[in-house]
Amino acid sequence: MTTQQLTGAEMVVKALAELDVEYIFGYPGGSVLDIYDAIFNQDDVEHVLVRHEQAATHMADGYARATGHVGVVLATSGPGATNCVTGIATAYMDSIPMVVLAGQVASSLIGDDAFQETDIVGCSRPIVKHSFSCRSLKDIPNVIAKAFYIANTGRPGPVVVELPKDILIPDHTAAFEMNKDVNLRAYNPNVKGHQKQIRKAVSTITQAKRLVIYSGGGIISANASELLTSLVERLKAPITNTLMGLGGISGLHDNFIGMLGMHGSLEANKAMANADVILALGARFDDRVTNKVEKFCPNATIVHVDIDPTSISKTINAHIPIVGLVDIVMQQLIEEIDAQEYVVDETINQNWWQQINEWRQVKSISYQQDQGKIKPQRVIESLYEVTHGDAYISSDVGQHQMFAAQYYPFKKPRQWINSGGLGTMGFGLPAAMGVKMAFPDAESVCVTGDGSIQMNIQELSTCLQYNLPVKIISLNNRSLGMVRQWQDMIYGGRHSSSYMESLPDFIKLAESYGHIGIQINHLDELDEKLAQAFAIKDRLVFVDILVDEKEHVYPMQIKHGAVDEMWLSKGVKA
Amino acid sequence: MRRILAILLENEPGSLSRIVGLFSQRAFNIETLSVAPTEDASLSRITIVTKGDDRVLEQIVKQVNKLIDVIKITDLTERNHVERELLLVKVLAMTDKARTEVTRITEIFRGSIVDIGKQVYTIELTGDVEKINAFIGILANETEIIESVRSGTVGIARGEKALRI
Numbered sequence: 143m144t145t146q147q148l149t150g151a152e153m154v155v156k157a158l159a160e161l162d163v164e165y166i167f168g169y170p171g172g173s174v175l176d177i178y179d180a181i182f183n184q185d186d187v188e189h190v191l192v193r194h195e196q197a198a199t200h201m202a203d204g205y206a207r208a209t210g211h212v213g214v215v216l217a218t219s220g221p222g223a224t225n226c227v228t229g230i231a232t233a234y235m236d237s238i239p240m241v242v243l244a245g246q247v248a249s250s251l252i253g254d255d256a257f258q259e260t261d262i263v264g265c266s267r268p269i270v271k272h273s274f275s276c277r278s279l280k281d282i283p284n285v286i287a288k289a290f291y292i293a294n295t296g297r298p299g300p301v302v303v304e305l306p307k308d309i310l311i312p313d314h315t316a317a318f319e320m321n322k323d324v325n326l327r328a329y330n331p332n333v334k335g336h337q338k339q340i341r342k343a344v345s346t347i348t349q350a351k352r353l354v355i356y357s358g359g360g361i362i363s364a365n366a367s368e369l370l371t372s373l374v375e376r377l378k379a380p381i382t383n384t385l386m387g388l389g390g391i392s393g394l395h396d397n398f399i400g401m402l403g404m405h406g407s408l409e410a411n412k413a414m415a416n417a418d419v420i421l422a423l424g425a426r427f428d429d430r431v432t433n434k435v436e437k438f439c440p441n442a443t444i445v446h447v448d449i450d451p452t453s454i455s456k457t458i459n460a461h462i463p464i465v466g467l468v469d470i471v472m473q474q475l476i477e478e479i480d481a482q483e484y485v486v487d488e489t490i491n492q493n494w495w496q497q498i499n500e501w502r503q504v505k506s507i508s509y510q511q512d513q514g515k516i517k518p519q520r521v522i523e524s525l526y527e528v529t530h531g532d533a534y535i536s537s538d539v540g541q542h543q544m545f546a547a548q549y550y551p552f553k554k555p556r557q558w559i560n561s562g563g564l565g566t567m568g569f570g571l572p573a574a575m576g577v578k579m580a581f582p583d584a585e586s587v588c589v590t591g592d593g594s595i596q597m598n599i600q601e602l603s604t605c606l607q608y609n610l611p612v613k614i615i616s617l618n619n620r621s622l623g624m625v626r627q628w629q630d631m632i633y634g635g636r637h638s639s640s641y642m643e644s645l646p647d648f649i650k651l652a653e654s655y656g657h658i659g660i661q662i663n664h665l666d667e668l669d670e671k672l673a674q675a676f677a678i679k680d681r682l683v684f685v686d687i688l689v690d691e692k693e694h695v696y697p698m699q700i701k702h703g704a705v706d707e708m709w710l711s712k713g714v715k716a
Numbered sequence: 717m718r719r720i721l722a723i724l725l726e727n728e729p730g731s732l733s734r735i736v737g738l739f740s741q742r743a744f745n746i747e748t749l750s751v752a753p754t755e756d757a758s759l760s761r762i763t764i765v766t767k768g769d770d771r772v773l774e775q776i777v778k779q780v781n782k783l784i785d786v787i788k789i790t791d792l793t794e795r796n797h798v799e800r801e802l803l804l805v806k807v808l809a810m811t812d813k814a815r816t817e818v819t820r821i822t823e824i825f826r827g828s829i830v831d832i833g834k835q836v837y838t839i840e841l842t843g844d845v846e847k848i849n850a851f852i853g854i855l856a857n858e859t860e861i862i863e864s865v866r867s868g869t870v871g872i873a874r875g876e877k878a879l880r881i
């Protein structure tokens with residue numbers, strides 16, 4: 143253990159280096175200038191200067207989602223810290239490991255409404271996994287170690303660390319002492335499933351006639367994709383993913399029946415509604431999945447595996463709850479299945495698959511492309527082709543997000559990066575940048591809309607500074623499409639403030655930021671121009687694609703209905 | 717249904733606000749709340765009286781447990797327990813009759829008069845909620861209540877069962 147005398151600011155940077163942090167995403171200001179000075183004096187940790195603190199949080203978030211490592215943010219007190227709030231909430235809702243280091247005014251001024259003082263610990267309290275207000279210089283390394291440990295164990299989530307200016311200044315030094323083996327008596331995240339529950343679950347699953355596996359973001363964060371695939375193959379069961387869980391099993395796998403929920407496939411929602419046993423793995427029965435809770439799968443026995451006990455029986459009652467890390471529990475389930483020498487009953491299994499294949503025949507995820515305007519779905523299909531399905535896709539929020547989820551099969555976990563829980567417009571571009579920082583050689587694409595892209599457009603400047611050649615695929619429908627869709631369906635077509643007037647010339651805009659802009663206006667140039675854009679490897683390309691503004695996302699669950707009550711297209715019910 | 721929850725948590729700045737915030741954020745009800753450090757100064761003990769059906773209570777217990785500072789939570793109402801609340805009440809005692817009545821009622825309830833002013837008596841009483849409510853009701857019939865303060869319920873399990881690390 144080192145016992146070097148360091149200032150608080152130096153301790154912050156050294157602690158991050160000790161924790162193998164590659165990048166800090168941040169923005170300077172008065173209360174954190176000492177930290178910036180300490181960053182300047184070393185090479186272990188690189189700082190990435192964004193153009194808005196919200197973008198720093200989303201960049202750290204995208205980095206965390208792609209790598210599984212903790213994303214680190216640094217912001218000054220007051221407005222710097224409050225600008226982080228949306229990004230913290232976004233990470234919280236999707237259980238993303240993140241540590242936000244926020245400056246604070248000197249301890250002696252706290253409570254005086256000092257210049258740039260806000261109670262960021264208080265502001266963020268409902269949207270963090272935990273927070274620390276560090277009040278002593280010598281505590282800094284261990285507080286940061288604890289923050290990282292909490293952020294990335296159990297159900298991951300954001301942790302805020304508030305650092306008052308007086309513990310960072312050069313006047314005071316202390317010995318750097320850091321214990322990386324964190325142990326908190328009130329927090330024990332390494333949970334194994336209860337063996338009795340495992341046995342109960344396996345006997346229920348193996349007796350099922352119509353089993354469905356329903357998996358969510360927990361599979362991604364637990365790196366449990368391979369285990370999931372092997373469980374699915376052992377049971378020969380159909381599997382559906384939540385929006386957060388896409389890529390948990392390959393979207394090309396025969397047993398994958400698509401995403402479920404509001405804009406899920408008919409076969410996924412039908413399978414859920416008709417299942418006799420549902421095995422939920424790292425998913426939380428979100429209202430965008432269940433539709434009307436009272437009508438949700440009344441005849442199914444639900445086995446629910448989750449690390450977070452609060453997710454179990456919160457909205458939907460679980461008959462067999464199993465609290466534990468989903469990878470460990472799946473391992474236990476597989477061992478128990480093998481121990482029982484279980485073999486799938488082929489007749490029962492084939493009957494179930496025959497039924498599912500009938501629902502598949504409906505081809506609920508489909509659209510009509512005529513010679514007119516480009517359909518947004520078609521763009522996503524072309525994007526899949528041109529990237530060979532291997533790109534990281536970071537999405538913004540709206541119709542384009544749903545089209546991306548529906549029409550780009552994700553082959554691998556962590557390939558699909560989107561704000562599922564909070565639905566934060568403005569997430570896409572900074573997230574794609576974070577991915578690009580993590581994997582400079584990989585293709586990082588931001589699928590966005592004309593509304594969302596303008597919520598963090600200033601980051602085009604950061605992309606230039608750090609040479610981040612992401613590809614921006616904007617499905618430009620000249621409107622807040624998702625809002626407009628709801629207005630068409632529920633509000634008699636009254637388009638109240640959902641039309642984007644005075645859109646900028648995105649091509650010139652991209653160019654003025656030093657990037658390349660390509661516009662696509664006609665179907666017959668779509669594939670060629672996309673190929674052109676992706677042939678450019680070392681520059682950011684903003685591809686502005688004018689798509690049919692009238693297109694709606696289908697299928698769509700009917701409000702207040704059961705999970706499988708869906709509109710297949712305008713006025714057509716399943 | 718009324719429940720008494722006993723919570724043992726780290727005695728850290730902000731840990732109480734996390735509990736209180738959680739209750740308001742998730743629209744859980746708090747009827748009374750009492751908090752103080754324990755004999756181990758690194759720990760605080762909170763007693764919360766709340767209302768809710770089994771489902772709500774299950775969520776409350778899980779959500780509280782999920783807080784990083786919380787070491788243990790238990791629902792005292794699930795088994796035999798002792799619950800007490802402290803009342804301090806100041807009443808008008810201007811006439812001889814009023815003074816005698818107040819003293820008599822206080823004795824019956826095994827309270828004690830802890831302070832006497834020119835025109836007022838201050839009484840201390842401990843007991844469960846029913847006893848305190850009954851006492852206040854009777855006092856209010858006999859004289860005027862000037863001010864009162866209740867500590868909120870605290871509770872502990874009967875027998876060997878203990879809430880500790």
Ligand SMILES: Cc1ncc(C[n+]2csc(CCOP(=O)(O)OP(=O)(O)O)c2C)c(N)n1
Nearest residue numbers: 540541542565567591592593594622623624
């Ligand atoms: C920060 C934020 N504000 C508002 C919303 C509500 N909202 C959801 S989708 C949407 C429209 C998005 O428009 P655009 O980015 O153009 O995507 P499109 O639906 O047209 O594909 C809005 C306003 C949101 N999700 N996030």
Ligand SMILES: [Mg+2]
Nearest residue numbers: 591592621623
């Ligand atoms: Mg749009």
